[in-house]
Amino acid sequence: MSSTATKPPGSQLSDALARDRLGVAAIVFFMMSAAAPLTVVAGVVPTGLAVTGLTGIAIAFLAVALVLAIFSVGYVAMARHIANAGAFYAYIAQGLGRPIGVGASWVALLSYNMFQVASYGGFGAIAQPLFLDWFGVDAPWWGIALIAWALVAILGVRDVAVNGKVLATLLVAEIVLTLVFAFAEIFTDGFTPSTAALDPGTLVGAGSGALLVMAVTGFVGFEQSVVFSEESRDPRRTVPRATYIAVAMIAVIYAFASWAMISAAGDNVVQRAGEEGPELFFNLAAVPLGSAALHLGHILFLTSLIAAMISFHNIIARYMFSLGREGVLPRAFGRTVPGTGAPKNGSLAQSAVGLIVIVAYAVFGWDPLVQLFFWGGTGGGLGVLLLVTITSFAVIGYFARKPEGEDVLHRVVAPLISSVALLVMSYLAIDNIAGLLGVEPGSTPAIVVPLSFAVLLAGGILWALYLRSARPQIYNGIGLGSRSATTTGGFAAALNETESR
């Protein structure tokens, strides 16, 4: 292990490398900003209430947090043993075989892209009435979405990251505002605490799968903590601690704020959510706090969405870069702009997807809030749930073959519990897909969403089998990450040329 604590003192190399290492707080910040708290509480939750009519979301957040925390025990343990730890497919390739790993990498790419396009739809739909109110500009939602898209595309291809301090300030402001609004809702006259939002019975009743997927959607980004395994001060402690802290904090904030909102809205919460949409959370808090708070909330809502868009776009571009380097995607994606290190082709590809989706929704007149923001977000959430489930089994498979260095709790007990729980959740999610999307069972969206994951999984498996017979050198490097030195960058490709023809 490359733990700095075990190195003899006075090593210049260790000292120099230790200076840049990350602590718990830095990693927690990163995970929470990918989770975008205000977008979930004010955006996903009310839309979900309106679409599904289910009110048990607060307890669902807590239940999902518990399962993800148990899952993380084995997940962060395995991260210590493998390279390329940021990507689910690396775990799956090494735990369950490379073909399923490649399939999973394609599923992940679809899921992440669904989140990205969902954020464009959400931004357009939410900003449109605000722009009319603030500036008197009556722009169509897709016009505003295209502006956001252009901003993300330009920053993405130049690889401009949102400044860490700006991001941290926005995140803290967002969390404080969410909590203040939630408390304001509680102290409003006539507030009656809701038991429905916290009823564990909803987790086994009809529609439970839909609730669970909505809750998972809120946690997406938690899996990124392990990216920093190699960069952290002490890989054995820093990353696990950061993961548990972030999952717990996200769960408490989400559960509390959504419980406060549902309680404050009273018995007709589903009807109000349908009428007011993402305004519900703000409207309820504006009763005691006044309109200045309302505007502040709206501004932070939009800035948090933009920050989330930019960081998610970068995650996708880098993900495509790592797939390109391993030969799972065309090699062109494995190239960067030399002067900046920007993974340009991945960024351009993501922007192309975003543009096509926005234009398609504009042309066909589909609803940006429900059919793009909510369907995209929860569709992506379903994809991530499936990936987490497969990864949980991969952890068991990996430690069954390589049990060295981890105790029974980390490699058997926790992964077994989380695998069973996640399998049940995945089953319920797919079973409830029509309820989640708010459509008739058997209608097109209820079939297309799960089917597209199945098709990509199968396609990836077939591609891996093709690589195994046609390009064994590339196949052997799948999931090993850039540490394996068998990646398909320019030089390694030169060495492998004969095998890859």
Added chain:
Amino acid sequence: MASPPQLPPADDLYLTAHDTIRGKSLLSPATLGLGLGAALLGELMLWRRVDLVETELVVIDERPTGDAATTAVLEQLRREAGQHGVRNWLSYLSTGIATDLVERRLARPGLIKRVEKRGLLSTKVSFVPADSMTAGWPATRIRTKVSRDEPLDVADLLLAGLILATGLDQHVLATLNARDRAGLFEQFRRLFPAMLQQLVAQAEAAVGDAVMARRA
């Protein structure tokens, strides 16, 4: 007209990685540092001072090389022998140490010149090639030899390998056609020692890691 002399691979890589007129780097500081770090380690292998065994650097001869830059690296390798893998050494050298050593080595005979630009708040120090012909020569030499089907020596193969590993080929080898490219790749496989192949592959992997972690 006589060609400029062939410099050590790290110097040639430095010149290739910078604009021949203004001296602006074509690579990000992290990528440049990884490339130059690998080049210095490669020079030590060519001096038969260090071996790469699996992922460990092993000092096989402690005598100074007669060159300040490589001797400084050798001295550190000797002092902390067996404690860190080659990837940690590359990360360490890429923090500015390799770039600094190579800049000093090039500045001593006047191949690059120190330029100070006084800004509003601070003075920016940069290096500019003394002669753009010399600065452009390494890349030209590789392109010419490859397109004439002439074999490159091991030092130039190291340089060409690191040009690919750092992505510099998009700037300086873009004009090679498919046949020349295949010829160069063939040379890597047949004429480039396995240990150096491993070193360059590790450098390339490190460049990729830097991109993933947003250090590049």
